[in-house]
Amino acid sequence: MRHPSNVPVRLTDYRPADFLIDSVALDFRLDRTATRVVATLTLRRNPKGVPGAALVLDGDELTLVSLKLDGRALGPQEYEATPDRLTLSAVPDGPFTLEIETRVDPTANTQLSGLYRSGSAYCTQCEAEGFRRITYFLDRPDVLSVYTTRIEADEREAPVLLANGNPVEAGKIAGGSRHYAVWRDPFPKPSYLFALVGGDLGVVRDSFTTMSGREVALAIYVEHGKEARAEYAMDALKRSMRWDEEKFGREYDLDVFNIVAVSDFNMGAMENKGLNVFNDKYVLASPETATDGDYAGIEAVIAHEYFHNWTGNRITCRDWFQLCLKEGLTVFRDHEFSADMRSRPVQRISEVRGLRLVQFPEDAGPLAHPVRPSVYHEINNFYTSTVYEKGSELVRMLRTLIGAETFRRGMDIYFERFDGTAATVEDFLSCFAEASGRDLSQFALWYSQAGTPVLSSEGAYDPDAKTFTLTLKQETRPTPGQTDKKPVVIPVALALFSENGQKLDLASRDARPEELSRGLVELTGAERRLTFENVPSRPIVSLLRGFSAPVRLEPAPASADLERQLAFDDDPFNRWQAAQSLALRAIFARVDAARQGAAAPEAPGYVAALRTLLVGADADPAFAAQALSLPSVIDLAREAGSDVDPDVHHAARMGLRAEIGGALRADAEAAYARFADKGPYRPDAAGAGRRALRAVALDLVAAGDPQKGGALAQELFRNAGNMTDRLSALTTLALLGGDAREAAFESFYKQFADDPLVLDKWFSLQATIPEPATTQRVIKLMSHPDFSLTNPNRLRALIGAFANANLTCFHALDGSGYDLLTRVVLDVDPRNPQVAARLLSSLRAWRTLEARRRALVEAKLRDIVAREGLSADTRDIATRALA
Numbered sequence: 026m027r028h029p030s031n032v033p034v035r036l037t038d039y040r041p042a043d044f045l046i047d048s049v050a051l052d053f054r055l056d057r058t059a060t061r062v063v064a065t066l067t068l069r070r071n072p073k074g075v076p077g078a079a080l081v082l083d084g085d086e087l088t089l090v091s092l093k094l095d096g097r098a099l100g101p102q103e104y105e106a107t108p109d110r111l112t113l114s115a116v117p118d119g120p121f122t123l124e125i126e127t128r129v130d131p132t133a134n135t136q137l138s139g140l141y142r143s144g145s146a147y148c149t150q151c152e153a154e155g156f157r158r159i160t161y162f163l164d165r166p167d168v169l170s171v172y173t174t175r176i177e178a179d180e181r182e183a184p185v186l187l188a189n190g191n192p193v194e195a196g197k198i199a200g201g202s203r204h205y206a207v208w209r210d211p212f213p214k215p216s217y218l219f220a221l222v223g224g225d226l227g228v229v230r231d232s233f234t235t236m237s238g239r240e241v242a243l244a245i246y247v248e249h250g251k252e253a254r255a256e257y258a259m260d261a262l263k264r265s266m267r268w269d270e271e272k273f274g275r276e277y278d279l280d281v282f283n284i285v286a287v288s289d290f291n292m293g294a295m296e297n298k299g300l301n302v303f304n305d306k307y308v309l310a311s312p313e314t315a316t317d318g319d320y321a322g323i324e325a326v327i328a329h330e331y332f333h334n335w336t337g338n339r340i341t342c343r344d345w346f347q348l349c350l351k352e353g354l355t356v357f358r359d360h361e362f363s364a365d366m367r368s369r370p371v372q373r374i375s376e377v378r379g380l381r382l383v384q385f386p387e388d389a390g391p392l393a394h395p396v397r398p399s400v401y402h403e404i405n406n407f408y409t410s411t412v413y414e415k416g417s418e419l420v421r422m423l424r425t426l427i428g429a430e431t432f433r434r435g436m437d438i439y440f441e442r443f444d445g446t447a448a449t450v451e452d453f454l455s456c457f458a459e460a461s462g463r464d465l466s467q468f469a470l471w472y473s474q475a476g477t478p479v480l481s482s483e484g485a486y487d488p489d490a491k492t493f494t495l496t497l498k499q500e501t502r503p504t505p506g507q508t509d510k511k512p513v514v515i516p517v518a519l520a521l522f523s524e525n526g527q528k529l530d531l532a533s534r535d536a537r538p539e540e541l542s543r544g545l546v547e548l549t550g551a552e553r554r555l556t557f558e559n560v561p562s563r564p565i566v567s568l569l570r571g572f573s574a575p576v577r578l579e580p581a582p583a584s585a586d587l588e589r590q591l592a593f594d595d596d597p598f599n600r601w602q603a604a605q606s607l608a609l610r611a612i613f614a615r616v617d618a619a620r621q622g623a624a625a626p627e628a629p630g631y632v633a634a635l636r637t638l639l640v641g642a643d644a645d646p647a648f649a650a651q652a653l654s655l656p657s658v659i660d661l662a663r664e665a666g667s668d669v670d671p672d673v674h675h676a677a678r679m680g681l682r683a684e685i686g687g688a689l690r691a692d693a694e695a696a697y698a699r700f701a702d703k704g705p706y707r708p709d710a711a712g713a714g715r716r717a718l719r720a721v722a723l724d725l726v727a728a729g730d731p732q733k734g735g736a737l738a739q740e741l742f743r744n745a746g747n748m749t750d751r752l753s754a755l756t757t758l759a760l761l762g763g764d765a766r767e768a769a770f771e772s773f774y775k776q777f778a779d780d781p782l783v784l785d786k787w788f789s790l791q792a793t794i795p796e797p798a799t800t801q802r803v804i805k806l807m808s809h810p811d812f813s814l815t816n817p818n819r820l821r822a823l824i825g826a827f828a829n830a831n832l833t834c835f836h837a838l839d840g841s842g843y844d845l846l847t848r849v850v851l852d853v854d855p856r857n858p859q860v861a862a863r864l865l866s867s868l869r870a871w872r873t874l875e876a877r878r879r880a881l882v883e884a885k886l887r888d889i890v891a892r893e894g895l896s897a898d899t900r901d902i903a904t905r906a907l908a
């Protein structure tokens with residue numbers, strides 16, 4: 026393991042590398058415990074580097090076997106080799122070759138970074154700094170080289186041998202059972218995009234003809250017997266390839282595109298050039314084993330990794346501070362793809378839900394950092410929701426500000442100008458400044474300033490003058506290390522409606538004509554006042570339409586206005602937002618009443634609005650399902666912002682749920698019957714919407730009449746024709762409790778015991794039951810034969826779900842939830858620091874807790890920080906969490 030370093034890496038310290046590596050020839054002899062790697066590097070001095078500098082290559086846990094310079098074996102006095110560094114103080118000034126032989130043990134590699142084994146296969150993961158665990162290298166994204174990879178292995182153990190680029194040659198090695206394959210990737214790339222795979226795998230094949238008529242051979246490699254489950258991923262891949270041609274003019278550039286699914290993977294997937302490696306969760310699906318959500322996730326991740334071929338691979342990042350350059354942009358692209366494939370409004374709602382669930386708390390807590398951080402101790406900890414999801418929001422905002430056409434022209438300039446380079450956020454923005462003729466320097470603040478701006482609005486109607494004055498203000502609270510916040514540019518999409526739902530023309534002398542015609546005003550200073558004319562009566566204001574900027578909008582409009590918005594706003598996002606705001610208000614009214622010992626207030630207006638949604642759900646079931654869903658306890662904790670007691674929030678939420686269920690019982694039952702499964706399962710958006718609505722209806726029935734809901738759920742659980750329905754039945758039963766629940770979990774286990782991805786659901790659902798006994802259940806499940814601390818998916822399914830999605834148990838006042846999490850984190854840390862650190866970041870919002878829980882968490886964090894031998898990853902999270 027790399028030792029924790031106290032020396033932070035700073036953006037301002039960036040210097041070009043002293044050497045360039047033009048080409049890399051890698052020769053692997055795969056062996057379970059002693060793989061030999063011979064790397065032949067062609068090096069020369071970088072004209073932009075320090076003249077005469079020593080050659081210092083990165084390593085991590087490496088064993089050097091031998092070293093040759095220009096073909097001559099070097100003696101030990103001619104270099105200095107440690108597991109994490111290889112230094113040659115005297116190298117030629119002209120180009121030279123270095124041949125480095127290292128030995129690595131893939132079986133002992135439990136970090137899943139570098140060369141490791143997943144099941145019986147060999148695979149690699151090199152982003153961000155895993156290549157240095159394979160050979161000594163200038164392991165930084167601005168060193169681009171052309172790679173040739175030769176892999177040799179036992180043919181029985183690894184009949185499939187894959188690497189980046191195109192296949193060049195393959196054959197048997199005389200005298201034995203070994204064979205080899207050679208791959209060549211003609212596109213210069215940084216080391217983090219290197220990959221190889223060796224194993225005995227099944228495959229599905231297809232092909233794609235690019236827009237210029239080139240034929241690309243596509244293959245997805247999976248565990249034998251699971252080939253049929255890769256068909257949807259293959260379909261998603263072809264749709265992604267077509268979409269990138271149509272929407273961005275981007276064509277695929279190699280003869281082959283390979284995807285390999287593995288079951289042990291730290292993240293979702295990896296965009297290695299021509300050889301994507303995936304967590305099998307994002308490849309494998311069948312109606313019996315995957316939910317609609319899983320299908321949508323596969324489609325999104327397949328697209329995401331494919332889109333990286335241009336945004337990430339052809340144009341990569343100069344340094345890791347620029348991570349959002351590839352990630353934020355690529356998330357934006359996969360979001361747009363999903364919006365085109367499915368329902369754009371529903372997609373937008375789910376994007377914003379995701380952003381608020383993780384990114385907002387991150388940005389409001391001790392782990393807050395800018396989309397482009399300026400300092401890090403451990404880069405692995407910056408693959409965050411802020412870099413990815415907020416990063417995507419910034420690209421979306423840019424498009425909103427300059428318009429879709431100009432945005433596309435800017436992208437064209439970007440691809441044209443920076444192809445083959447390692448670029449920066451400044452490079453990216455310069456293309457849009459050029460395309461739009463706008464000065465984007467204020468916009469650039471979004472990349473360097475952490476924290477979610479609060480946008481507040483105040484309206485005043487003057488009935489005599491028939492004017493409406495809207496005052497918009499912005500403020501960003503201080504974040505760790507950043508106390509001084511400047512106003513950012515906020516595109517505020519808005520519309521005014523009359524009380525009967527008529528959209529009003531915007532007329533104002535305080536706005537530019539194009540702001541009025543587009544319904545998009547820009548707030549650039551701390552405050553802006555706009556007086557609208559010819560407003561016949563007090564208007565309903567629809568603000569931040571489509572969530573036009575990643576800000577918190579305060580305060581929510583009056584309930585009567587929200588009810589009207591829900592009824593007639595023509596922006597679906599804001600209709601959904603109105604429902605959410607009404608729900609939040611109703612729940613917080615219950616929280617206040619409970620705290621004062623008063624009777625729970627009812628919310629008849631909200632309930633009536635929900636009835637209308639439910640009865641009219643047929644028009645757009647997916648949207649109705651979203652609008653009918655109550656905010657989660659996590660949403661409530663975030664909105665409360667301080668003094669959070671999850672028990673109180675949970676109780677209030679359940680109270681409102683019961684009120685709604687009681688009032689809408691008949692309508693919910695009718696909807697449940699009306700949306701019954703028709704015909705064979707298809708994972709498309711329309712079918713998914715109907716199933717989502719039906720799940721919501723079932724939940725409402727169970728809320729209003731537990732007995733009836735239980736009976737329906739049991740019946741659905743038994744007869745479900747697909748995993749989506751089966752899991753929604755099981756979710757309802759899990760909440761209802763009793764023998765029926767235990768019997769259902771047992772039968773589910775029996776049915777799917779051989780299916781790891783389905784078992785993950787079984788573990789997760791149990792971990793999220795919101796009742797005190799769950800913590801003991803989770804502890805018991807940790808000794809279940811199918812539990813594993815070493816498989817990241819399984820660990821996240823049980824412990825991640827418990828810590829992130831079961832707030833009442835995780836934050837139990839006796840500290841049992843925190844005990845459980847920290848025990849697991851410390852257990853996992855020596856084996857897999859990345860995953861341990863990520864689990865620990867479930868404490869991202871701990872400072873918003875009420876005092877007793879806060880004290881418990883603080884003690885735990887202090888205890889962790891005091892440990893010796895902690896990984897850099899976990900130490901970094903624990904230390905920053907205490908900030």
Ligand code: PHE
Binds near residue numbers: 150152153293295
């Ligand atoms: N670059 C990957 C993606 O977002 C994520 C990843 C990061 C995977 C680090 C593995 C390791 O597409």
Ligand code: ZN
Binds near residue numbers: 351355
């Ligand atoms: Zn990515």
